Amino acid sequence: MYSLKKNYKLILYFFLIFTLLFLPFLFTSSFALTLFCKMGVLIIFSVAYNMLLGQTGLLSFGHAIYFGLAGYASIHFLSGINNNYFPSLPIFILPFIGAFIGLALGFVIGYLSTKRVGTAFAMISLGFCELVTALTLIFVVFFNGEDGIQADRVTGNNYFGLTYGPQNEVYYLILFWCIFSVLIMYLLTRTPFGRMCNAVRDNQQRAEFVGYDVRKIRWMAFSLSAMFAGAAGSLHAINYEHIGFESVSLAQSGMVLFMAYIGGVGNFLGPILGAISLTYLDTMLSDMTEAWVLYFGIIFVIVIAYAPQGLAGLILMHDPIIRNKPSLLKKLAIPYVFFGISILLLVVGFTSLIELIHSLKSNHSVLKVYWIEISNQNFLIWIMFILLTILGILACKRSYTQTKTVWDEVIEDIKLGFIK
Amino acid sequence: MSYHLELKNVKKNFGSTNIIRGVNLKIKKGEIHSLIGPNGAGKSTLYNLISGVYNISSGNIIFNNKNIENLPSYEIYRLGLSRSFQITNIFPKLSVFENIRCGLLWNLDYKYSITAILDSDKKINDKTNEILNKISLAGFSKEAAGLLSYADQRALEIGITIAGGAETILLDEPTAGMSKSETERATRLIRNISEDRTILIVEHDMGVVFDLSDTISVLVYGEIICSDKPINVKNNKRVKEAYLGNFGN
Known part of the structure; x- marks a missing residue:
């Protein structure tokens, strides 16, 4: 078992060097x-x-x-x-x-x-x-x-x-x-x-x-x-x-x-x-x-x-899960997807806001964020990105707590396995 | 008669405060020697002087016919004098196995080698496992040492202390903070390792002290007031005074 694991690692490294x-x-x-x-x-x-x-x-x-x-x-x-x-x-x-x-x-x-x-x-x-x-x-x-x-x-x-x-x-x-x-x-x-x-x-x-x-x-x-x-x-x-x-x-x-x-x-x-x-x-x-x-x-x-x-x-930190009970990773998948989406919302909202503020220093009123052209003169755009940022923060907070709860459950499950 | 470890009129003052006021202590080869005394008597300071953590103010410390006072700790360790600490002193992020193996490195002559690959060296790994079995921690060898229970960490500390094969061991309160069953386990372990070693032990649990010791020395306010067999120490008047006469029944 151990040697198999070792060989698997070696193959992985050879593959990596080959790719490089x-x-x-x-x-x-x-x-x-x-x-x-x-x-x-x-x-x-x-x-x-x-x-x-x-x-x-x-x-x-x-x-x-x-x-x-x-x-x-x-x-x-x-x-x-x-x-x-x-x-x-x-x-x-x-x-x-x-x-x-x-x-x-x-x-x-x-x-x-x-x-x-x-x-x-x-x-x-x-x-x-x-x-x-x-x-x-x-x-x-x-x-x-x-x-x-x-x-x-x-x-x-x-x-x-x-x-x-x-x-x-x-x-x-x-x-x-x-x-x-x-x-x-x-x-x-x-x-x-x-x-x-x-x-x-x-x-x-x-x-x-x-x-x-x-x-x-x-x-x-x-x-x-x-x-x-x-x-x-x-x-x-x-x-x-x-x-x-x-x-x-x-x-x-x-x-x-x-x-x-x-x-x-x-x-x-x-x-x-x-x-x-x-x-x-x-x-x-x-x-x-x-x-x-x-x-x-x-x-x-x-x-x-x-x-x-x-x-x-x-x-x-997923190593103990993979080693002991890989099936538990499925449980984590959904919270991770939600967490990922929340982070994406926050990143898009926040970076767009920063870019909007940054664009004020020049005379150009049009800027490109994420392949879309927007105008920093448009009041609605500002409101939209501020809302998106706030939404992102709230979503992150919520999905973080959810992910953590599921994570704790998974870890608890593994610890129980140790006792048995 | 020559002694294994001998302290001659050792003094230590911090500023103008005399903590150790002329200690004479003689430890025979192969014995279990306990050092007891009330809080603040200077037991830990004395340990730190012997093991080179502090420099002494005056006097001599002779170990195996060699003056060791004011040598750096690692030199003293290399001469064969190892110690444990009152506060658990292990490598918390390293695995239990690594903890013990680090204790073996110097005496297996690895020194500062940058070419030996340890994982492929059977000798040191076998020896590590042997010690892990001795301290009953073989089941945890892959865990990070910081995650062990308190009693197991203390056992690990004793394991590191004896790993290098030092023939003389200083133990600083090895059973402090332990439950009764944990104390029993620790006592067994100490007796187990004492077979071919000289042991100096500081301990507050008088049950453990009288159970284990060949000789007991009593340190009060920086001076040894009595150093004798357990039975004689128990009946010593000055010791009784120092302890208000109520121990070791």
Whole structure:
């Protein structure tokens, strides 16, 4: 039974990798490819970040430092290849160099900051983030100020016939690194070090009384997490052929924190979900509306308040039901549909209202929400969306209570099964 | 005669307050030694001094002929001295199995390894199951430790404490807050683990103390006023005074 379950999982992973390999043939537009590349890079970054946040319990506001600085270094290496300083350096090796730079920086900064935990640790990381952001504007020689630096990735020797000119070659480079580093990070969680990271997160004192120097565990986690962030930063630089100060900034650090949290810090797969969904939303919403930052913030707040275990948590809380009594899922289906419709009502009403308010700043009175053109001069439209929002809130409240009642019944049912 | 664990004139003051005022304590190898005393006598502080949570102000703590005063806790643990806590101190989000396995890691020489994959290592997993059986928690091995009942969490804590194979164990009120049947179960467990170990135990339940101990030491206001066999402690005048003469009938 167990081996069957294991095989089933393996088949699933092979299928997934197979799909990923053929993705560029399914979505041929350069827009889609760029999006996938961005997702791949941010998956590595957010899983690395969660090694610190979710696994070891250290909240860092400055993890973009390792991401960004490795990116700067990679761009310099790219121009180095261009200028024939080391013409035979293969580009697919650059993430190794980025990882090494991340590791070295993490080792030094980790030494200084892992002496403390909790708020003090978070504040130190914030300090370093601001410091490095300031450095990018001061040391113009290396960072080139606000403009950042560019380099051409189509350069040097073409190993295996790869020029990295077409975006799909970059896609495969990123895909390889993404699978490789996520796999290694997953295996790390299964080692004594990985288990002790969790132990230190759960109970520092007890971890000491099973013989571990908790500071050393935190320091190791910090350095390794910075190492993978460095690899991600390097790929980021190769992908865009440009790096700017924003990549080391607080905004970038905040972004990876959002991804890990919204995806779910309690599970290894959480940050991957977070990176995929937020990168998608980020790209899509920023094309559609200028108010997307606001929506972003609202999503974050709602997740923190109502689903602190993130998307992965929402999915995984069904695990006991699936394991013990999958038939009970049917009971949940109807409340879920109603809850979904209520949320949809609220989202349509609320976002339309926001867009209406936002449209007032320009002279255009006509705007498009959800493929329909409306006028912000029409009083009835305003009333309609206000009513829709209120209706949405009420419906959400009601269906939440209903869903919760059914949920509790289901869980009670399963607990009874345990006693028998 | 040399002792297994010996405290020589240990003092601890917080600011100008003397909490431990020159404690001398001698613990023989293989015995169950109880430390009793009224609330605020400094029992927990003394534990924290021995196990390296606090630094001592003056004196010596000798464990296996080695000075251990003011060493960090993890160093003391690695020398073979393990402890439990008054407040349940487990890894709440890890599974019961993981809790015990974490306790085994250091002594099986895994150290900070980033290459060993634990799930595929038969030795450590077998050993973990062995300990789970010993503390009768094998049935819960996959549950998160934080979800266990209070008594089971205390049993788990003792499990973590003994997992690493430490030969000397400090137990801090292992039966506090337990019902009668739970206390009996805990007492059985302590006797069970004491077979090849030296145990120092702080306990308020005098039934448990007189039932288990080979030697009892009485700590009153930061000083040991008596350290002897249970029967002699029961008849000691100063002890009776300290406890208002009404215990251990």
